[in-house]
Amino acid sequence: MSRIQCPRCLRPQTHCLCPLIPSLDSRTRVLLLQHPSEVNHALNTARLAAQGLKNAELIVGEVFEDLPALLNQPGYQARLLFPGEEAQPMQTYTANDEPLLLVVPDGTWRKARKMLHLNPLLAALPRVTLAEGGVSRYRLRKAPGPGALSTVEAIVQALQTLESPxxxxxxxKPFEALIEGQIAAMGEETYQKNHGR
Incomplete structure (x- = not known):
C-alpha cells in the first residue's frame, strides 16, 4: 500500500513540506533545467527552489527544443550558473544593472555537462560562478569537491550575492527539514555510521 502523497511537494502527506516553503520575490529570474533522473529523487531541491521563488520556472528534460524562447526574456540578461575557465564571479547588482535570467542546470555534474553538450545554445551562454568556500548543509551526501552545493543552496548563495542585502x-527551511526527516528515518546510529565525520 502506497502512502498518500502531497501533490505540491510530492512528499508523503505525513511529511509535507509545504508549510515551510516560502513565496519570495526576486529581481533575478531563475530558470531551472532539471535532468529527468532528478525528478523522483527524494531530495529534489530544484523543485523546492522553484516553488519558493515567485520569479522561477522549472523545466524537466535533457534536450530543450524551446531554449531560444526560454533564454530570450525581455528585460533580462541570460547567464549560466556553472563553473568553467570563462565563468565570472557574481557581483551585487548596481542600480542600473539589467537583472539576470539565471539558468541553473540540475543534475549530477556528469548529467549537467551532458545537458550542456546536447544544448549548444546553453553551453554558449556567458557563465557565472559562486564565490569559493561555500559549505553545504547537505549532510546526507559526500560532496564531490570543496564548495559543492545542492541546487537550492547554490541558488540561495547566488541570489544573496546578486540582490544583497x-x-x-x-x-x-524546507531543505533542512527534508534532511532532518531523512536522518530521523534512517536513525541516528545508521546516519553516524554512514555520514558522520
Missing amino acids: VSFEPLL
Missing part, C-alpha cells in the same frame, strides 16, 4: 535564507 536581501536574504533568501527562508528557501533553505
Whole structure:
C-alpha cells in the first residue's frame, strides 16, 4: 500500500513540506533545467527552489527544443550558473544593472555537462560562478569537491550575492527539514555510521 502523497511537494502527506516553503520575490529570474533522473529523487531541491521563488520556472528534460524562447526574456540578461575557465564571479547588482535570467542546470555534474553538450545554445551562454568556500548543509551526501552545493543552496548563495542585502535564507527551511526527516528515518546510529565525520 502506497502512502498518500502531497501533490505540491510530492512528499508523503505525513511529511509535507509545504508549510515551510516560502513565496519570495526576486529581481533575478531563475530558470531551472532539471535532468529527468532528478525528478523522483527524494531530495529534489530544484523543485523546492522553484516553488519558493515567485520569479522561477522549472523545466524537466535533457534536450530543450524551446531554449531560444526560454533564454530570450525581455528585460533580462541570460547567464549560466556553472563553473568553467570563462565563468565570472557574481557581483551585487548596481542600480542600473539589467537583472539576470539565471539558468541553473540540475543534475549530477556528469548529467549537467551532458545537458550542456546536447544544448549548444546553453553551453554558449556567458557563465557565472559562486564565490569559493561555500559549505553545504547537505549532510546526507559526500560532496564531490570543496564548495559543492545542492541546487537550492547554490541558488540561495547566488541570489544573496546578486540582490544583497536581501536574504533568501527562508528557501533553505524546507531543505533542512527534508534532511532532518531523512536522518530521523534512517536513525541516528545508521546516519553516524554512514555520514558522520
